[in-house]
Amino acid sequence: MVTQSTKLSQIVSTAAPKLAKHRGITVVGDLLEFWPRRYLEHTADLGTLHVGMYVVAVATVKTAATRSMKNRRGEMLTVTITDGAHEVDLVFFKAWGHRDALVPGTTALFAGTVGMYRGRWQLAHPAYQLMHGGLGDAATDRGPIPVYLQVKGMQNWAVAECVRLTLDQLDDLPDPIPAALRGRRGLPGRLAAMRGIHVPDEMPQVYLARQRMRYEEALVLQTLLAQRRAQIALQHTAIARPPGKGGLLDAFDARLPFELTAGQREIGNTLASEMSGDTPMNRLLQGEVGSGKTVIALRAMLAAVDAGGQAALLAPTEVLAAQHHRSITAMLGELAERGMLGGSEIGTQVALLTGSQSTAARKRSLLDVASGDAGIVIGTHALIQEHVQFFDLALVVVDEQHRFGVEQRDAMRDKAKQPPHVLVMTATPIPRTVAMTVFGDMETSTLTELPRGRAPITTHVVPTDNPRWVERTWVRIAEEVRSGRQAYVVCPRIVDTESRGGISDEEVPDTRPAPEDGEPGDGEREEGERQDGESGETAEPRVWASVLAVVEQLRSDPALHGITIDVLHGRMTPEDKDAAMARFTRGETGVLVSTTVIEVGVDVANATVMVVMDADRFGVSQLHQLRGRVGRGGHPGLCLLMTGAEADGGARERLEAVAGTTDGFALAQLDLELRGTGDVLSGRQSGGGRSTRGMGRGSFRFLSLVRDEELILQAREDAAALVAADPDLNAHPELGAAVAERLDAEQAAFLERS
Numbered sequence: 001m002v003t004q005s006t007k008l009s010q011i012v013s014t015a016a017p018k019l020a021k022h023r024g025i026t027v028v029g030d031l032l033e034f035w036p037r038r039y040l041e042h043t044a045d046l047g048t049l050h051v052g053m054y055v056v057a058v059a060t061v062k063t064a065a066t067r068s069m070k071n072r073r074g075e076m077l078t079v080t081i082t083d084g085a086h087e088v089d090l091v092f093f094k095a096w097g098h099r100d101a102l103v104p105g106t107t108a109l110f111a112g113t114v115g116m117y118r119g120r121w122q123l124a125h126p127a128y129q130l131m132h133g134g135l136g137d138a139a140t141d142r143g144p145i146p147v148y149l150q151v152k153g154m155q156n157w158a159v160a161e162c163v164r165l166t167l168d169q170l171d172d173l174p175d176p177i178p179a180a181l182r183g184r185r186g187l188p189g190r191l192a193a194m195r196g197i198h199v200p201d202e203m204p205q206v207y208l209a210r211q212r213m214r215y216e217e218a219l220v221l222q223t224l225l226a227q228r229r230a231q232i233a234l235q236h237t238a239i240a241r242p243p244g245k246g247g248l249l250d251a252f253d254a255r256l257p258f259e260l261t262a263g264q265r266e267i268g269n270t271l272a273s274e275m276s277g278d279t280p281m282n283r284l285l286q287g288e289v290g291s292g293k294t295v296i297a298l299r300a301m302l303a304a305v306d307a308g309g310q311a312a313l314l315a316p317t318e319v320l321a322a323q324h325h326r327s328i329t330a331m332l333g334e335l336a337e338r339g340m341l342g343g344s345e346i347g348t349q350v351a352l353l354t355g356s357q358s359t360a361a362r363k364r365s366l367l368d369v370a371s372g373d374a375g376i377v378i379g380t381h382a383l384i385q386e387h388v389q390f391f392d393l394a395l396v397v398v399d400e401q402h403r404f405g406v407e408q409r410d411a412m413r414d415k416a417k418q419p420p421h422v423l424v425m426t427a428t429p430i431p432r433t434v435a436m437t438v439f440g441d442m443e444t445s446t447l448t449e450l451p452r453g454r455a456p457i458t459t460h461v462v463p464t465d466n467p468r469w470v471e472r473t474w475v476r477i478a479e480e481v482r483s484g485r486q487a488y489v490v491c492p493r494i495v496d497t498e499s500r501g502g503i504s505d506e507e508v509p510d511t512r513p514a515p516e517d518g519e520p521g522d523g524e525r526e527e528g529e530r531q532d533g534e535s536g537e538t539a540e541p542r543v544w545a546s547v548l549a550v551v552e553q554l555r556s557d558p559a560l561h562g563i564t565i566d567v568l569h570g571r572m573t574p575e576d577k578d579a580a581m582a583r584f585t586r587g588e589t590g591v592l593v594s595t596t597v598i599e600v601g602v603d604v605a606n607a608t609v610m611v612v613m614d615a616d617r618f619g620v621s622q623l624h625q626l627r628g629r630v631g632r633g634g635h636p637g638l639c640l641l642m643t644g645a646e647a648d649g650g651a652r653e654r655l656e657a658v659a660g661t662t663d664g665f666a667l668a669q670l671d672l673e674l675r676g677t678g679d680v681l682s683g684r685q686s687g688g689g690r691s692t693r694g695m696g697r698g699s700f701r702f703l704s705l706v707r708d709e710e711l712i713l714q715a716r717e718d719a720a721a722l723v724a725a726d727p728d729l730n731a732h733p734e735l736g737a738a739v740a741e742r743l744d745a746e747q748a749a750f751l752e753r754s
């Protein structure tokens with residue numbers, strides 16, 4: 001019996017080696033998932049030719065003639081074919097073998113590269129395959145023709161024929177979608193869907209089959225997530241950390257210089273009640289930059305300490321970890337100085353743990369963490385390394401989720417003797433479909449209001465081809481700094497390097513966030529790989545502004561005379577980065593020229609202006625993140641997006657969109673639409689060009705997070721019901737197998753990335 005794992009060599013013996021060699025297709029299942037890239041609906045096709053196009057079309061021979069050639073022996077054959085509406089000429093310089101086959105009235109599938117001869121379309125020596133059975137005008141009876149990725153040494157129809165032969169041998173295919181659900185959702189079975197995709201009679205079959213595959217992808221993932229949620233909910237393994245009275249949290253609240261917003265209070269209550277239970281909390285907190293997430297997290301951490309445990313805060317970069325350490329220590333004041341002179345009785349200690357600390361400092365921190373003296377521990381991913389021992393880890397807070405994958409959350413969880421409560425924070429607004437997939441195993445809370453007194457940010461696009469505007473930008477910066485404020489200038493690169501390829505303006509810029517390792521060099525991406533690797537044919541190179549070039553230029557700009565200009569980028573040592581950040585925080589630096597290391601979390605209330613150089617080099621959401629750095633201290637913020645992109649191009653349009661709204665969710669949605677599903681997701685966004693065969697949570701063959709919100713919602717409901725009734729999927733082994741396979745693929749993808 002033929003199954004998905006049957007070797008293709010048993011079915012299509014001559015084609016099998018080619019499929020295996022060039023496309024890695026060895027078994028039936030591989031071939032079935034060699035999805036057509038598109039379909040040719042032949043009748044319309046001969047009407048839309050252009051020179052150089054490879055065309056595959058069904059047509060009928062109208063006339064055929066042989067004649068002898070002047071300079072060569074033998075005869076040539078010219079044929080005119082028609083699809084009923086349009087004609088194309090064929091030419092064969094050896095008539096032999098073709099003359100008998102291509103007689104008028106014969107219908108065949110033709111394939112070749114379109115040329116033009118004497119004002120008429122021509123295919124020279126096309127390949128063709130006769131339509132058997134004397135179908136006459138079969139052209140219109142035959143279904144759409146699937147077009148596959150080229151397999152070397154095989155014509156498209158040969159591939160199609162292999163798929164057809166294979167499908168003919170199959171009686172059934174395991175179907176992850178339970179029959180009852182299929183019925184309810186009006187979807188075909190898996191084998192029928194495969195037929196619909198590979199040998200459709202008409203396009204609506206293809207559409208229905210694709211819909212089914214989308215639903216299947218959504219259902220499998222949602223089932224996996226539902227099981228995961230259910231498992232977590234069933235665990236009574238966490239230690240309950242109920243809020244106490246008269247502890248750190250109360251003392252902190254009493255010294256807070258502002259009132260919590262209603263949203264902060266409400267989410268605070270949710271966290272407190274979840275942490276009071278013995279089911280591990282697993283919650284995602286999203287809120288715009290500056291919406292006050294850190295305060296919420298800190299209050300939860302203090303509650304954990306009050307309940308006798310420790311809290312860890314994981315930051316994506318060293319700069320951020322150091323900054324969190326500084327600002328949290330400052331916010332806590334004497335509450336962070338237990339054991340020190342003047343420190344509070346009820347207080348605790350805040351330890352910092354990063355990969356680049358001096359050995360001595362690190363040893364001390366490790367000791368404080370292990371002994372429990374440090375109630376709060378702040379660090380980069382160095383925190384989740386093996387040898388870091390906690391005394392009693394109660395709560396893990398992950399800041400800026402996009403830098404961490406699910407697997408890292410899990411690793412962090414494993415740090416505790418018993419599963420800690422987990423709070424993940426992200427300032428990147430997450431479209432709903434993404435929340436339901438990438439973060440589908442978590443509960444979510446959203447902060448919708450900004451704290452009062454937050455001044456609005458104004459954003460303008462500054463075209464660099466207008467020197468007066470550019471000049472004006474620097475004058476504006478100088479004014480701001482002279483009136484006591486500070487400014488950021490963000491550049492896409494650190495140094496100017498020669499022989500960079502450019503990227504064309506149409507190309508969506510690389511908007512991946514930082515590499516995930518949180519070590520020197522993080523927080524910004526180096527240019528180069530992407531352009532070099534992926535855009536073979538691009539416009540003339542553009543040299544992107546670099547930190548070092550810009551700082552030089554600004555230091556010699558008379559408009560900025562006397563203003564202190566400093567730099568911050570990932571090639572600096574951690575100490576230098578810290579020092580630069582600290583100088584800026586203290587207000588000693590007027591203008592900080594940096595890469596995107598300042599993208600996340602950095603909070604200097606006195607900074608009011610940001611200039612983004614070559615802003616078109618950044619993604620929509622990233623720009624929104626960046627500008628959230630200014631206007632945090634009650635002074636209105638100003639963001640200037642410098643760009644050399646053409647006025648009527650897509651890049652300018654994106655920038656205008658950013659300038660036009662401060663609604664992060666709207667921009668996140670736009671980003672998703674611009675960049676497509678694959679790139680936006682996969683917790684760690686390992687970038688484009690990756691084969692979709694190595695799946696990450698964000699990768700789907702059919703499902704689109706832009707388009708399929710409704711369907712994902714349905715699948716989520718269906719999956720929840722299935723799992724509630726049958727947690728181990730005993731009644732649905734085929735779904736169970738598909739879930740297991742998906743999980744394997746994700747783990748494999750994770751291993752590949754790490």
Ligand code: ADP
Pocket residue numbers: 258259260261264287288289290291292293294295296427451452601603605632
């Ligand atoms: P996020 O982490 O969401 O970007 P933060 O928690 O860092 O935001 O808050 C940004 C700034 O707003 C901080 O300086 C913080 O002290 C301040 N802040 C937080 N909550 C409030 C509030 N309710 N009222 C006034 N200021 C607040």
Ligand code: MG
Pocket residue numbers: 293294601
């Ligand atoms: Mg923050």
